[in-house]
Amino acid sequence: MAEDMIGASIRRTEDFRFLTGQGHYLDDINRPNQVHAYFLRSPHAHAKIRSIDTAAAQSAPGVVAVFTGADIAADKVGGLICGWVVTDRHGQPHKAPPHPPLAQDTVRYVGDHVAVVIAESVAQARDAAELIEVDYEMLPAVVDTAKALDPDTPQLHADAPGNLCFDWELGDKAAVDAAFAKAHHVTRLDLVNNRLIPNAMEPRAAIGEYDGGADSYTCYSTSQNPHLLRLILCAFVLGVPEHKMRVVAPDVGGGFGSKIFCYAEEVVCTWAAKKVKRPVKWTAERGESFLSDAHGRDHVTHAELAMDESGKFLALKVDTIAGMGAYLSTFATCVPTYLHATLLAGQYATPAIHANVKAVFTNTAPVDAYRGAGRPEATYLIERIVECAARELRIDPAELRRRNFIRPDQFPYQTPVALVYDTGDYEAALDEALKMADYAGFAARKAESTKHGKLRGIGLSAYIEACGIAPSAVVGSLGAGVGLWESGQIRFSPTGTVSIFTGSHSHGQSHETTFAQLISDALGVPMEKIDVVHGDTDRIPFGMGTYGSRSLAVGGSALMRAADKIIEKGKKIAAHLMEASVGDIEYSKGTFRVAGTDRTKSMAEVAFAAYVPHNYPADLEPGLDETAFYDPANFTYPAGVHIAEVEVDPDTGLVDIVNWVAVDDFGKVINPMVVEGQVHGGIAQGIGQALLENCVYDKESGQLVTGSYMDYCMPRADDLPSFKVGMTETPCTHNPIGAKGCGEAGAIAAPPALINAITDAIGIMHMEMPATPEKVWQAIRQTRPAAAAE
Amino acid sequence: MPTVSMTVNGKAASGDAEPRTLLVHFLRETLGLTGTHVGCDTSQCGACVVHVDGKSVKSCTMLAVQANGAEVTTIEGLANGELHPMQAAFREHHGLQCGFCTPGMVMSAIDLVRHNATPSESDIREWLEGNICRCTGYHNIVKAIQAGAQAMKG
Ligand code: FES
Ligand code: FES
Numbered sequence: 001m002a003e004d005m006i007g008a009s010i011r012r013t014e015d016f017r018f019l020t021g022q023g024h025y026l027d028d029i030n031r032p033n034q035v036h037a038y039f040l041r042s043p044h045a046h047a048k049i050r051s052i053d054t055a056a057a058q059s060a061p062g063v064v065a066v067f068t069g070a071d072i073a074a075d076k077v078g079g080l081i082c083g084w085v086v087t088d089r090h091g092q093p094h095k096a097p098p099h100p101p102l103a104q105d106t107v108r109y110v111g112d113h114v115a116v117v118i119a120e121s122v123a124q125a126r127d128a129a130e131l132i133e134v135d136y137e138m139l140p141a142v143v144d145t146a147k148a149l150d151p152d153t154p155q156l157h158a159d160a161p162g163n164l165c166f167d168w169e170l171g172d173k174a175a176v177d178a179a180f181a182k183a184h185h186v187t188r189l190d191l192v193n194n195r196l197i198p199n200a201m202e203p204r205a206a207i208g209e210y211d212g213g214a215d216s217y218t219c220y221s222t223s224q225n226p227h228l229l230r231l232i233l234c235a236f237v238l239g240v241p242e243h244k245m246r247v248v249a250p251d252v253g254g255g256f257g258s259k260i261f262c263y264a265e266e267v268v269c270t271w272a273a274k275k276v277k278r279p280v281k282w283t284a285e286r287g288e289s290f291l292s293d294a295h296g297r298d299h300v301t302h303a304e305l306a307m308d309e310s311g312k313f314l315a316l317k318v319d320t321i322a323g324m325g326a327y328l329s330t331f332a333t334c335v336p337t338y339l340h341a342t343l344l345a346g347q348y349a350t351p352a353i354h355a356n357v358k359a360v361f362t363n364t365a366p367v368d369a370y371r372g373a374g375r376p377e378a379t380y381l382i383e384r385i386v387e388c389a390a391r392e393l394r395i396d397p398a399e400l401r402r403r404n405f406i407r408p409d410q411f412p413y414q415t416p417v418a419l420v421y422d423t424g425d426y427e428a429a430l431d432e433a434l435k436m437a438d439y440a441g442f443a444a445r446k447a448e449s450t451k452h453g454k455l456r457g458i459g460l461s462a463y464i465e466a467c468g469i470a471p472s473a474v475v476g477s478l479g480a481g482v483g484l485w486e487s488g489q490i491r492f493s494p495t496g497t498v499s500i501f502t503g504s505h506s507h508g509q510s511h512e513t514t515f516a517q518l519i520s521d522a523l524g525v526p527m528e529k530i531d532v533v534h535g536d537t538d539r540i541p542f543g544m545g546t547y548g549s550r551s552l553a554v555g556g557s558a559l560m561r562a563a564d565k566i567i568e569k570g571k572k573i574a575a576h577l578m579e580a581s582v583g584d585i586e587y588s589k590g591t592f593r594v595a596g597t598d599r600t601k602s603m604a605e606v607a608f609a610a611y612v613p614h615n616y617p618a619d620l621e622p623g624l625d626e627t628a629f630y631d632p633a634n635f636t637y638p639a640g641v642h643i644a645e646v647e648v649d650p651d652t653g654l655v656d657i658v659n660w661v662a663v664d665d666f667g668k669v670i671n672p673m674v675v676e677g678q679v680h681g682g683i684a685q686g687i688g689q690a691l692l693e694n695c696v697y698d699k700e701s702g703q704l705v706t707g708s709y710m711d712y713c714m715p716r717a718d719d720l721p722s723f724k725v726g727m728t729e730t731p732c733t734h735n736p737i738g739a740k741g742c743g744e745a746g747a748i749a750a751p752p753a754l755i756n757a758i759t760d761a762i763g764i765m766h767m768e769m770p771a772t773p774e775k776v777w778q779a780i781r782q783t784r785p786a787a788a789a790e
Numbered sequence: 791m792p793t794v795s796m797t798v799n800g801k802a803a804s805g806d807a808e809p810r811t812l813l814v815h816f817l818r819e820t821l822g823l824t825g826t827h828v829g830c831d832t833s834q835c836g837a838c839v840v841h842v843d844g845k846s847v848k849s850c851t852m853l854a855v856q857a858n859g860a861e862v863t864t865i866e867g868l869a870n871g872e873l874h875p876m877q878a879a880f881r882e883h884h885g886l887q888c889g890f891c892t893p894g895m896v897m898s899a900i901d902l903v904r905h906n907a908t909p910s911e912s913d914i915r916e917w918l919e920g921n922i923c924r925c926t927g928y929h930n931i932v933k934a935i936q937a938g939a940q941a942m943k944g
Contacts (some may be wrong), residue, residue, distance in 0.1 A: 015881040018889025019873060021865035025890065028824035083885035107912060123798015124812070201829045201837060201890040201924045253827075254924050286830040508888030508925045563846030677884050684927030709834035709922070717928040722911070746927075 005521035009673035011031045014506070014514045023251040026053040026205040026222050031279035034207065034307070035064050037269055038125035039282070040115040040132050040720050041291060043105035045141035045363040045702020046154070049105055049114070049134060055091055056131035057117055065276050066132070067268070067696075068115045069102040073239030077101060078237045080262055080513045082328035083481040086166050086337050086359075092404045094166035094359070097157035099327035101271075107136070107578070108156055108326035110697075110704055111291025113264045118276055122283075126215035127268050141363040141702040145195075145323035146300045148360035156326060156361045163361045165324050166333065170341040171354035171417055179315030179352045183306035187389040193299035193377045194769045195323065195695040196688075197371045197712055200507075202253020203284035204263065204293060208270035212277065216244040219270045223249040224259045224505050225545020226537050228482065232262040232330070238271060245270075249535040250488040252507035256685070257369035259507065260294045260547050260705030261330035265292075290707045295695055296321035296370025299336065299377045311395050313404050315352040316344060318381065322359045322367075330369035331358065338478050339466070339548075345415035346382040347426045347462045347639055348404040353416045363702045371685055374639070375465040385463040388765050397756070398434060401462050402427060412733075419466055419636045422733040424665065429728045433460075433641040433663040436726055442645070455648040455780070457570050459763025460641060461753035467741035468553030468636035485631035486550070487541040488558035490519060490566055492624040494611035496530045501627075503543010505557030508681075509743060510549060517670050518556055518737070522563040524590015524603050541627050549741030552670065553732065560736040561628035569624065574601040576617040583777060636732045636740035640664035642683070642749040642759040653777025655691060655758055656707035663726040664745050668738035675742045676725045682746020683723055688715040689747070690754040690769050713770075761782060794854045798823070799867025807854040813847075814838045816825070816854035817864060825865040825893050829922070836921030839894035840864045846901035865893035868900075869889070875941035876900050876934075885934030887925035895921050895931060903939045 003236035017023050052065040080099040087093055098104075102113050115132055119125035140154040147153060148163045157162055180186065207220040217240060223229045226247040234242045252259060269280040284292070300321045306314040326746040341355035351691045386404075390397040396530055405426040406413050413421045434440075442458050449456035469475075472483035491500035500519055505510055516530040533539055543555070571585040574592035578585075578599050609616060610624040645659040669675050692713040696705040706712040731738030749768060758771050762779050795804035798821060805820035817823045817840070826849055829837035838850045841863040866872040873881065876899050888890040895918070902909055902917045909917065914935045915928070923931060 011881055012884070014889070015886060018886055019865075019877040019880055019896065020869050021823070021893050023825075023889050025824075025827070027828070028818075123808070199924055200888070200889065201835060201922065202827070203829070252888065254888040256924070283828075286832065286835070410941050479859050500824075510887070673884050677887060679925060680927035680929040681887060681925045682927075685924070708832045709830055710832055714922050714924070715927075716915075716922065717932065718912070718915040720915075720928055722932065723927065 001302045005517045006570055006670055007672065009671055010513055010517055010527065012508065012510055013516060014512045020333065025202055025251045025253050026220055027283045029207060029220055029250065031207055031209055032281040034281050035118050035120060035276060036122045036125050037272065037282040038117045038122060038129050039113050040117065040129045040263065042103065042110060042112040042114055044138060045143065046105060046139040047107050047136035048139060049103060050137055051135045054115065055134040060124065060128035060131055062120040062772050063117060063128045064120065065118045065272070066115060067102065067272060068106045069100055072100060072102045073104060075271065077267065078239065080264065081232060081236045082333055083330050084334040085479040086168055086333040087479060088166040089169050094333050095160040095164070096328050097159050100645065101267040109365050110702055111365060112326065116272065117342055118272055118280055137331060137705050143362055143364060143697045143699050143702045145298055145321055145360060145362055148362050149321065149358065156363060160361055165328070165359035165361060167358045168337055169354065171357045171526060172352055173354045175352040176315045176317050176354040180306045184309045185307045185312055185393060187305045187385055187392055189385045189388055189766060190302050191381060191384060191766065192768050193297045193301065193380055194689060195298040196296045196370055196693050197290055197782040198256045198258035198293055198296060199289065199714060200254030200256055200258060203286055203289045204265065205261065205283040206266040206269045207281045208273035209275070209277055209279040210215040210274040217270055217273065218246045218248065219266055220248045220250065221266045222252050222259050223247065224252070224255040224507060224547055226505065226535055227542050228545055229262055230537050233267065234272060236268050242366050247537045249505055254369040255507045257296065257373055257547055260446040261294055261368055265744045287707055290712065291704055292365060294329045294366050294368035296367065297377060298367050301381050303381050303385050307389060311393050311400050311403055313348055313350040316350050318344060319356040320355070320357045322357055322362065323362050324359050325364045325366035326361060327366050329366035332366060332368045334480065335369050335374040340378050342417050342419050343375050343464065343466060344376035344382065344417050346379065347406060347464050349406045349410065351416060363584050364697055371682065372744040373548065375744065376751060378749045379748045380752045381462065381666065383463065384755065384766065387756045391765065397460055398439065400429060401460065402430060415515045420634060422575065422634055423730045424637060424639050425728060425730050426639060429639065429641045429663045429665055430729060431590040432726050433643050433661050436724055437643040437645065437659060437661040438641070438662065450649055453650065455650055455761040456647045457648065457757040458643065459753045459756025460643050461756065462641045463745070463749040464637055464639040465744060465748050466635040467549035467638055468735065469548035469550045470632065471634060472631050480546065483631065484544055485629050486558045487543045487627065487629050488562045489541050489553060489627040490559065490562045492607040494608055496525070496607045498525050500530060500532045500559060501540040502532065502534050502555050502559065503545065504551040505538055509546065509551055510671070514552065514674055515556060515559060519559060519563060519731050520789040522560060523566060549638065549743040552632060552737065552739045553735055553741045554632055556584060556737050556739060557735045558630035561630050562626045565626035565628060566624060568628070570603065570606045572617055572620055573606045575704055577601050577609060577615065577673055589782045630715050633734040636667065638664065638666050638742060638745055640745060640749060642753040644753040646757045646761055648758065648761045648776060650780050653773035653780065655771060655776060657687065657721045660717065660721055662723060662746065662749065664742065665728045665730055666742040667729060667732040667740035679725050679746050680723055682744060683750045684715050685747040686750020686753060687720060690751040692719060692770050694770050792855055794916065796857050796860050796862050798862045799864060809855060811854045812850050813852040813854050813857050814849035817849060823864050823866050827890055827893060829890065834920065834922065836894040836898060837891050839897040839921070841897060841901065846898050865897060876938035879938030879941055880934045883930050883934035883937055885931040891921060891923040895923065899935045899938060901937050902935065903942050907939060907943060909935065909939055
């Protein structure tokens with residue numbers, strides 16, 4: 001049994017309940033005597049609130065209470081915080097204007113929270129909200145990220161002059177300038193990383209509950225990190241002692257980053273539960289998700305790459321304006337800085353890099369981490385500019401990448417942008433991907449397409465990401481307000497069954513299976529005797545949650561440490577039972593053996609002895625229940641190569657993805673089926689960004705134009721191909737599993753691969769995402785005269 | 791408030807429903823069948839698909855009163871003792887991650903197979919036009935449905 005656990009595609013433990021409709025997502029939970037909240041949201045992008053009249057709503061049928069910003073202020077409820085303070089180029093902290101859960105005197109984006117109606121039913125709350133009269137004084141709005149810093153632009157916050165949140169830099173500017181001065185060739189590129197709306201299929205939801213007798217709260221939330229939410233709710237927003245707040249994140253239907261953050265709705269429901277003395281439930285309508293979930297990306301970038309005669313990269317410089325939206329969300333500021341600029345070396349040995357990032361406020365929903373968070377933005381610009389450079393220098397794009405890769409003998413590799421890559425083999429992934437994609441046969445396939453009047457293109461993307469977030473001391477020195485370790489607890493019962501408690505949170509990642517596999521292998525306990533518990537602050541040790549592809553690398557490592565402690569204690573128990581000395585006990589996969597003999601004790605026997613310690617070491621505590629905290633020594637660095645091949649119909653501009661190859665190095669893989677599933681999902685989101693998805697606000701009014709599935713183009717099954725997934729493996733050198741993380745890779749790798757393929761097919765340098773049929777068709781029209789003249 | 795009666799998963803069920811109550815809310819809130827999900831407000835995600843008189847229907851686009859007297863099957867009604875072959879295929883081929891879209895996917899897939907016993911990859915992808923999954927990239931859903939269709943024959 002145990003031998004086959006690691007690397008086995010074990011079918012998932014969690015599937016039975018999901019497949020039979022027995023999951024417990026938040027909206028499936030109802031609390032006795034609960035009431036329902038409906039939020040009245042701002043219809044304007046920017047306006048002063050002159051007055052709010054709630055009288056009619058207060059007396060509408062079923063209404064229990066109506067609260068506005070004045071009630072929040074009267075109770076001294078704090079604002080939402082940003083947990084990462086970025087220090088700018090001049091040593092000043094970023095600007096973090098107040099972010100009240102219900103607007104005070106001004107609304108700053110369409111969807112901003114104005115009031116909450118609490119009623120016996122959702123329908124009654126919604127009906128009553130229509131009776132609230134708000135007198136708005138319209139203010140001019142700033143919507144366009146690229147223009148937010150323009151001198152004549154209206155300003156959102158009194159304490160953020162010119163809408164600047166921070167002006168930050170990383171890297172050696174003098175070295176970069178010197179390299180550019182002697183460069184043989186410079187490639188320049190302007191690009192936009194289009195704004196996206198995460199759209200986990202389960203809308204956000206919350207239930208706040210207050211127990212007057214115990215003076216304690218419970219907040220049920222669709223959260224990726226229940227302890228972090230509790231910490232923010234208690235210490236920063238509600239002023240409640242942490243031990244008086246329980247946060248429960250039950251089955252959560254996808255997150256992709258958007259459920260990391262502390263949002264106004266969970267604050268208001270929890271606060272209001274005490275006011276109305278009843279549980280208060282809120283479930284977002286999809287329209288509210290579009291308006292008020294934190295969005296992703298939104299970068300406007302100029303980049304330049306300097307090269308020598310042979311195409312060796314000498315230096316890279318990057319200037320980015322990053323949209324923050326109207327307020328800072330929980331981790332907004334670290335995304336365009338420490339999760340973006342630190343990755344600008346990519347897989348290449350570029351000796352000098354400089355990045356300047358200006359973060360700006362606009363009258364749009366807050367922007368924060370979305371699958372990949374900063375790393376897709378870095379990869380997109382690197383892999384686009386490298387592609388353009390290859391075309392300008394007329395070097396095969398695979399060859400140009402190969403020439404510049406960091407070589408295996410260079411690890412550990414100190415990049416010029418702070419990170420130290422521990423290990424990797426970038427050429428191995430490239431070679432495998434080229435083979436799987438039959439790169440050599442592309443010319444023949446292109447000729448065939450041409451015969452049929454189609455334009456064929458191929459595009460590569462060699463990505464790297466920093467995952468396993470994160471070494472606490474490192475992120476602390478960079479401004480993080482928390483440590484980013486993880487916790488794990490392994491609790492045996494007297495009958496030898498095991499409960500695993502993890503601070504990681506699964507909302508699709510399959511922890512109930514893979515964590516059980518890991519511990520089954522380590523402790524020799526069959527899978528069916530192991531349960532994985534997560535998502536409830538009353539049950540699990542304090543933990544940091546799931547994001548940044550960290551669960552296995554950090555959370556799994558914490559569990560491995562806990563398993564080590566179990567084994568260590570088990571050896572003492574086994575030694576006593578077998579009347580041997582501890583030093584003579586060998587352990588392997590659930591069996592303790594006196595070295596060189598056939599005398600053994602099983603893990604189950606040891607667990608029983610620990611709980612029924614009739615014959616037991618005198619100086620040892622009973623019980624078999626160990627907790628460990630793991631703080632990683634470094635980030636992990638998953639990397640790989642994706643290759644997209646497309647056929648474009650010049651008459652319609654339609655892009656058909658005819659082949660997709662992904663070769664990834666995630667280090668040690670526990671469950672290949674699960675890992676491939678993560679890759680597929682990531683690629684789909686990356687293709688979504690490159691081909692279909694775009695968050696559009698009306699430039700004048702600031703209205704969200706793409707506020708439903710009618711207008712925001714989600715990838716459907718018939719937009720996507722099947723994917724060919726391959727793996728290489730260089731185990732992470734500094735965690736006990738050797739795992740690097742796989743959750744975000746596809747979303748990071750896919751966009752540049754696809755845009756490289758499309759621009760290759762059309763024969764142009766660049767096209768902004770998403771490459772809609774209209775845009776592609778226009779681009780083809782524009783190249784036609786040139787083609788005719790040749 | 792009108793009383794609505796229907797057969798749900800083979801059993802008689804009835805309850806009060808406002809005229810504006812959607813079938814999905816009647817199933818979830820009145821009958822406590824929370825396996826049917828709500829993922830959108832524009833009838834596009836398909837998380838709410840159930841069978842009404844043997845056909846797949848988005849239960850967010852139908853009023854509870856319209857289903858008066860109908861035979862309704864939800865995800866809770868598929869497995870009898872063991873998983874329905876389509877459910878088993880989703881498990882075997884890892885056709886679900888967070889599981890939120892899954893009930894709608896499975897109900898929709900079964901209706902597809904009733905129309906087309908041996909659907910090709912493109913048949914499946916086209917049929918799923920009304921079901922959105924954000925997690926899987928559909929790759930494994932397609933494989934699961936092909937295998938499920940095969941298994942439903944036997
Ligand atoms: S809930 Fe989205 S289609 Fe019914
Ligand atoms: S499995 Fe999560 S939306 Fe489909």
